[in-house]
Structure formats: C-alpha cells, structure tokens
Amino acid sequence: xxxxxxxxxxxxxxxxxxxxxxxxxxxxxxxxxxxxxxxxxxxxxxxxxxxxxxxxxxxxxxxxxxxxxxxxxxxxxxxxxxxxxxxxxxxxxxxxxxxxxxxxxxxxxxxxxxxxxxxxxxxxxxxxxxxxxxxxxxxxxxxxxxxxxxxxxxxxxx
Numbered sequence: 800x801x802x803x804x805x806x807x808x809x810x811x812x813x814x815x816x817x818x819x820x821x822x823x824x825x826x827x828x829x830x831x832x833x834x835x836x837x838x839x840x841x842x843x844x845x846x847x848x849x850x851x852x853x854x855x856x857x858x859x860x861x862x863x864x865x866x867x868x869x870x871x872x873x874x875x876x877x878x879x880x881x882x883x884x885x886x887x888x889x890x891x892x893x894x895x896x897x898x899x900x901x902x903x904x905x906x907x908x909x910x911x912x913x914x915x916x917x918x919x920x921x922x923x924x925x926x927x928x929x930x931x932x933x934x935x936x937x938x939x940x941x942x943x944x945x946x947x948x949x950x951x952x953x954x955x956x957x
Contacts, residue, residue: 805848812847819843854894855887862916862927870923888920 819839861868861876874884895914901907917928 805852808851809844809848812844813840816840816843816847850894853890855891858887858891859914859916862918862925863929865925866927866929868925868927870920870925873925885920888918888925892918 819842821839857877858873861873870881870884870888873888874881877884877887879887895912896910897913898908899911901909915929919926919928
C-alpha cells in the first residue's frame with residue numbers, strides 16, 4: 800500500500816465501503832443489459848482511486864523518515880525530477896489540509912493539517928514537523944502516584 804498500488808486500494812475499498820445504490824432507473828432497453836447494480840460502486844471506486852493517487856503515499860513515508868531533507872534527495876528517492884517533486888509536495892500539502900470550524904459563522908474556520916506529518920519548504924530544503932504529540936507518561940504516573948499517596952495518608956489518618 801505504501802507504493803500506491805491501485806488494485807490493492809481498489810480491492811480494499813470494494814470490501815470495506817458502504818454498498819452504494821444508484822438513484823436512477825436502469826435502461827431496460829439496453830441490449831445486452833449492463834450490470835446496473837455495480838455502476839455506483841465503480842463510480843465511487845474511481846473517485847476514491849483518483850483521490851488516493853493524488854495523495855502520494857510514497858511522499859508521506861519518506862517525510863516520516865526525516866526531519867529535514869533536500870528536494871533533490873527526495874526527488875531521487877521518488878525517482879522524479881526536482882520540479883515534479885516540488886509539485887507533488889505542494890499537492891500533498893494541499894490534499895492534507897482541511898478547514899476546521901471553530902464556532903460562529905459556518906464558513907469561518909482555521910486551516911489545519913489532517914496528516915500526522917506536516918512540513919514547510921524553505922529554498923531547496925523540506926523541513927518536516929511531526930504533528931503527533933508524544934505523551935509524557937512519566938509525568939502522568941508521578942502525578943497519580945502523588946494523588947494515591949495523599950489518598951492513603953487521608954485513609955490512614957482516620
């Protein structure tokens with residue numbers, strides 16, 4: 800799936816997608832009759848595969864490996880030219896941004912990245928920001944240990 804293999808995505812989509820129903824009537828005069836029930840699925844599958852191909856799964860996997868990388872090196876990894884790589888990066892950035900509503904008017908909102916990897920390009924260098932926040936388990940456990948000790952002191956004092 801990392802390589803963006805279309806038949807794999809199509810197979811998984813057909814298995815996991817909701818069952819689509821076409822709102823129009825079939826053409827009963829068509830000879831031979833087509834498989835009308837599958838037309839809605841084929842249309843949705845085509846749209847899904849188009850969206851997957853635009854998101855470039857290979858770019859995401861390379862961006863997760865580095866904190867900074869030059870566009871020439873990334874282009875070599877992707878086996879493309881540098882201008883094409885730059886266009887693919889901008890396309891990926893565009894596809895992974897959503898307008899998130901923050902109250903008030905329905906059209907108001909803030910543009911945020913929906914991907915777990917965010918990046919910006921400065922000259923010929925791509926700077927990657929890992930958007931996934933790492934939890935600090937140590938602080939969590941220490942805080943709860945202190946609360947537990949206070950509860951034990953309260954119970955033993957009574």
